[in-house]
Amino acid sequence: MSAEALVRGRAAERLRTVRWYQRPRWKRLGAMIALAVLAVMVTGVQGTQRDLFYALEENLTSPLLLVWLALTVGVWAVREFLSPQVKAVSDGYRSVVEEPRGKLRRAWREEKWLRWGALGALVAAAVFLPSGLERYWQTVLVDQIAIYVLVAIGLNVVIGWAGMLDLGFIAFFAIGAYSAAYWTGALPVQPPMELNNFAVIPVAIVTCLLAGVLLGAPTLRLRGDYLAIVTLGFHEIVYLTAKNLDDVTGGTGGVKVERFSLDLGFWSYEWGVIDPMPYYYLLLVFIAVVVFFFWRLEHSKVGRAWTAIREDEVAAASTGVNTVRFKLMAFAIGASTSGVAGVAYASKVGYINSENFVILLSVLVLAYVIFGGMGSIAGVLFGAAFLVWLPEALRDFVDPKDRYMYLGVLLVIMMIYRPQGVIPSRRRARELKLSESGESDADAMTEPAGGRLS
Amino acid sequence: MSLNAFWDFLVLGVVLGCLYAVIAIGYTLVYGVLQLLNFAHSEVFMFGGFGGLMALTVWAPAPDPSGAQSVLYVVVGMLAGAAFGGVVAYGLEKVAYRPLRRHKAPRLVFLITAIGASFFLYNLAGKLFGRNSLSMPDMYENKRVFSFFGAELSVTMILIVVSAVGMMIGLDYVVNRTKLGSSIRAVAQDPEVASLMGVNIDKVVSRTFVIGGLLGGAAGFLFGVNNKVVYTMGFLPGITAFAAAVLGGIGNVRGAMLGGMLLGIVETLTVYFWGEEWRYVAGFAVLVVVLMFRPTGLLGERLGRTA
């Protein structure tokens, strides 16, 4: 009897003892070392096809590994052993910064002129600064930044406001671009009548609207994550069609598209080949108009209905909101914005082929929206502009082929530490908080209210 | 084309379908326990291919292997692939998804994380291993073994079918007959109740990822034997396998197997009738049609009920 108790006591003791490597502190050290190894892989040399192990060996023996190890272990040591001191320092810093920051924030919220002033300054900068840039950067600004800003604003409607994940957004961009090519007579198949590039814009809007509705109508009744995969599939289908039907679309060989030109009888203007600035101003107008329209939508019945659907679709439907209609509306509005961007792109660059519309771009645009802050127009403008600019700026420091790897890391880190984005929308930020306490959804990814059992 | 060619394609479809089925199980398991579409599973699969390749590079097969040696090589490659897949899946869950589960992130956030992780992983592989397609070393003479309605079956095909079927039977056993399997099903059915019953949810989720990763990694190796290994190899099979999982009824293990088989056959028949370039359109078209007419898939959803 007592012997048994003794044995049991010993066993219990053994079970209770925590080995040193089981302690959280040392576990964290292990994690930090693993992080260093991963970091050296990420920042190390490029592999080659001749030797599969070249990069692994190179990286694990390089001094870079030591640098990373020193860094991560240093961070670990500071956090584990010096946390009171660190906290004191950061508290001191915070107390110094707190007051002016609070003041600034209050002023920003309360003083209207401050916000209008900032907006005016930004617009002025957007209008006047670029003319002083080098031609290379001007081209980047127009061909990439302005175009993708427009696309991102469109995607924001779908993902940021209606809470639906669209992974095939560039498909609509492609449809817009090919509409431009078709109606200006650039494709191997001829249109019934040739249109001016500007006249193509409404046509492209309607085309993308229809495409959006066609794709959305059957799928929006389903659970949200199915929508993601279906849009991805839709993109792939559009892309493969553009690529494979080369006697219709020009395929990978591509087609030349006419550039923007305007002839009003008494006044005509042609956007030339060399100088990107006229296109820039044109796109600036497009963006301004779209932003203005969408800003109105956000603060209207439509924007509120989207928020309601995002937060609680069942409650929204019981309140009388036609959830499918509003989701479809978001989908169609987003798609047509992307279509306009497509027309602008084709008419600026003057040449399109199927490789301009790979799936990667859909994911990139998604990253822009999320990085900037879903649901916030300012955030999306910033996110798209910054993330398009960054790889160009880092061209000399980072291998361009690695860009997407960093982008992936950025997305994951963003989602873990700041899912609301750099410049978050106030509603979104609140929703994420509510979701954390288990009260709300913050996206329309669950079972829709209409898709019921029967 | 002749009827023989048709049978050829059909048999190819079954072979491909076996691979899809094994990958689809990974999607379905994770979906079952987390209601999460694990986009990064396709990269788990890809890393499995590289794992097998690395093992067989270190331990290069002899030029003229005997039968026993061949089997050994294949087993080693598959184990290495599975191990790589398992490790990547484990790391993925730990680093990317667990923090999100901690603060109950909305589903959208999970999905975006999955996409980010997928992006990171495949570009990392491209960076580490070069961006060209690599072939597996020859482990056996890939000769014709027998023909079936005029369709020729090679060693590779038989290898794939046999190992895939083996894995599926093994998995079915694990899910339905073991303690781990019953806790997986419990979590899939109701995480709250499961945790009240003493199931450690974190552990179950982690192990579910690992199981999916083991299968996906092994499938990656088999895929590499049949095709080639390259850092982008995960994307399309991954999407197709996901479509297979939905087709069978997401969260339903046997459904994933059935869906994988069907999609493999649909895909090769598309190639047979319309040509190689439309191959992946078929998978997506099937997916869209299924979602429109039977969104719960062929065998119905839910891991807990049917598996």
Added chain:
Amino acid sequence: MTTELIKGKGPGGRPEPDAGDLVLDASGVTLRFGGVTSLDGVELSMRRGEILAVIGPNGAGKTSLFNSLTGAYVPQEGRITYRPRAGGEHELRGRKPHLVNHLGLARTFQNIRLFGALTALENVKIAAETRLKSDPVSIMLGLPNARRAERASDRRAHEVLDFVGLAAKLNELAGSLSYGDQRRLEIARALATDPQVLLLDEPAAGTNPTEKLELEELIRGINRELGVSVLLIEHDMRLVMSVADRVMVLNFGKKIAEGSPSQVQRDPAVVEAYLGASAEPEEAAEGADGTDGGGVPQARDGEVTDERAAQDGPGKDEA
């Protein structure tokens, strides 16, 4: 679009509910989840202008009945007929939730489902706006009809919030309101759609005694002053007895009694149902409060939870 809250009948001028004039008339409503029958041939006849309470032990199928009436669930069998004041008949079974709402049935939820990140005013405006016509194009262009609609919804939301007594909390976030205020806001949101029938799912759950008294007044006010018929699920017997015109009792998905509060209280079948389920009605109410009050975390999707719970066993479909 009428912005008038008070329709025809002045305060206290409620017409005596007429036994022949049924606003809701359901028969043989049967709802099954897999093998579990949640509602078994339920009959419901609600007179125009009355307050009808639905009571029953936990798991009796009360919320399932609500979900079936409002389109969240589609019962396998039965007819649910709705007769609006304007005349005509509508079959509600199988109708989509938002269409049911448009016909004039509004509801609240057992576990409050507000749009937490929006203000109280915005919550109510969303409801009011479902009755207003304005398309996205005119909103983007700022056309007069869009502006008019915006003003109208604003006015209506203010009126409704005044009526429920939340005028001072217009701009507070719904998620940060007190529990009782959230209940009121949910009622306000339902009222903003100008319903003829209001379905309240345990409005008193989790509220304190003062709030309960206020709620009682509010329900009476909605019924008398606005002329809205009220269907009420409630565990708090004191509230039911004082406010309801008639009571119907459900147990295991079946109607076991119906009549005036005092009749029902004396009904042996009812007493047995409650004694069988728990010691006494008050205790059942306590139990419900415990689960609703927020102790048990709610799953992502309430509907799914209901469904799953129903599959787990008949005793849990309202947990």
